[in-house]
Amino acid sequence: MNETVAAIILKQTDYREADVIISVLTKEYGKLSFVASGARKMKSKNAGSIMPCTIADIQFDHKPGKTMFRLKTARTRNLFRALHEDLVLSAAASAACESADVLSLAGEEEENSDEKYELLETCLSYLNEKKDPDLVLCGYLAEMMDLFGILPDVDECVRCGSLKVSAFSAREGGFLCQDCARQLDVPLRSPLDLKRLRLAVKAGLAHYDAAAATGENFHRELRDLISVLQLHAGIEIRAFSFYNRLFDH
Secondary structure: OOOEEEEEEEEEEEEEOOOOEEEEOOOOEEEEEEEEEEOOOOOOOOOHHOOOOOEEEEEEOOOOEEEEEEEEEEEEEEOOOHHHOOOHHHHHHHHHHHHHHHOOOOOOOOOOHHHHHHHHHHHHHHOOOOOOHHHHHHHHHHHHHHOOOOOEEEOOOOOOOOEEEEEEEOOOEEEHHHHHHOOOOOEOOHHHHHHHHHHHHHOOOOOOOHHHHOOOOOOHHHHHHHHHHHHHHHOOOOHHHHHOOOOOO
């Protein structure tokens, strides 16, 4: 059945002499893959519309149960121009798209595909508006991790339930009280540090403006969320390594 869907381009991989394979996220069918014939040729009509971190209207013949298709045409819906012109924003957008790629299953059986699409679209829109990339990524990851069932617990000690928290452990998956932190040899953190991490986790993208109004820097909190993702989902987002290196120099 000939169909056109809006798709966020997550990844592009060279294939054969002049083709590419793209991984995309859609509301209707979750994550799909497409072979774009001749996309690497100079005269390709589709090349400009299937760049990563772009939203395109993709036309293809849909067949239930399949997850790989041949792309017919692609037309740019939203280029997110700033994401292709600024190195930091580009790295942040790549990290968000790679996260969506590895945290999504291929095919229509994928749960919450519409929510994942809307979260990623909002994330890319915020980055394109040049909002704080650390806080945008914190909010995006927190909401994605919540859907994935690995959101860190920032309400109480994850070991004993005490509300008097003094540390955070990515391995334990959340806050620790002073006694539990000492037993596990986890460094203590200041109340301000823990408050900032709680805000980063709780605000999500929905309450970005309230979190941004505090004027805080959220890079450490982003690293904490990345660590939880790596430890509890068993995945590593390579784009985050590049993103972090931009702040280490």
